Amino acid sequence: MRGSFLILLLYCAHVNFAQTKYGLKATTFPEYVKTLKSNPEKELIDLQKLIPGIVLDIRYATTNNFTGEKIYTLAKAYARRPVAESLKKIQADLKLQGLGIKIFDAYRPYKATVKFYEVYRDTTYVASPYRGSRHNRGCALDLTIIDLKTGAELKMPTGYDSFTKAAWPTTPVSDPVVKKNRDLLIKSMEKHGFRVNSSEWWHFDFIGWKKFEVLDIDFEELER
Numbered sequence: 001m002r003g004s005f006l007i008l009l010l011y012c013a014h015v016n017f018a019q020t021k022y023g024l025k026a027t028t029f030p031e032y033v034k035t036l037k038s039n040p041e042k043e044l045i046d047l048q049k050l051i052p053g054i055v056l057d058i059r060y061a062t063t064n065n066f067t068g069e070k071i072y073t074l075a076k077a078y079a080r081r082p083v084a085e086s087l088k089k090i091q092a093d094l095k096l097q098g099l100g101i102k103i104f105d106a107y108r109p110y111k112a113t114v115k116f117y118e119v120y121r122d123t124t125y126v127a128s129p130y131r132g133s134r135h136n137r138g139c140a141l142d143l144t145i146i147d148l149k150t151g152a153e154l155k156m157p158t159g160y161d162s163f164t165k166a167a168w169p170t171t172p173v174s175d176p177v178v179k180k181n182r183d184l185l186i187k188s189m190e191k192h193g194f195r196v197n198s199s200e201w202w203h204f205d206f207i208g209w210k211k212f213e214v215l216d217i218d219f220e221e222l223e224r
């Protein structure tokens with residue numbers, strides 16, 4: 001009896017949560033689908049479908065990222081419903097100024113966070129796998145602003161994933177255009193419920209992120 005109970009427990013753990021070596025429980029696809037029934041806010045929304053005209057440059061689906069490896073098999077940007085809806089409002093605000101959004105990363109499967117940590121180890125710039133990233137919760141976005149006419153990115157203090165002090169949003173910038181662009185990005189995001197990361201001008205957390213669990217769902221599972 002006791003043995004079969006244990007087997008049942010192990011089975012449930014296998015179905016619902018990825019067994020992570022860092023002890024964090026990450027929700028897998030079957031459990032995620034179940035939670036959507038009682039809480040549709042938790043749905044991961046395809047940003048390209050919700051926000052027409054949004055530009056994606058998903059660096060982790062290419063080798064152009066700090067690991068030098070292709071981490072994602074699909075170049076997709078998903079975020080939880082309230083996060084995606086807030087971003088839609090930000091895109092609309094920017095459009096009035098002839099500007100738009102380019103996404104570098106959005107929802108990130110937990111297994112990618114583990115990989116980043118094992119490559120880089122410095123938790124100033126990569127999330128600890130013991131806690132997971134807000135990207136794993138579908139509540140963080142890495143992005144910049146583009147000129148809608150040319151598609152060019154506005155000039156910012158550094159490139160994406162520059163692990164330097166120049167990337168901190170509090171670091172003074174001498175170029176007034178760069179300062180204006182960084183301020184515009186931060187103000188646009190703050191207006192709709194996001195907060196900039198203290199060491200990355202491009203990373204924004206959705207303020208309600210605590211309500212959303214860490215997920216380990218592959219993009220392929222969401223695309224089905």
Ligand SMILES: [Zn+2]
Pocket residue numbers: 105135140141142202203204
């Ligand atoms: Zn980020």
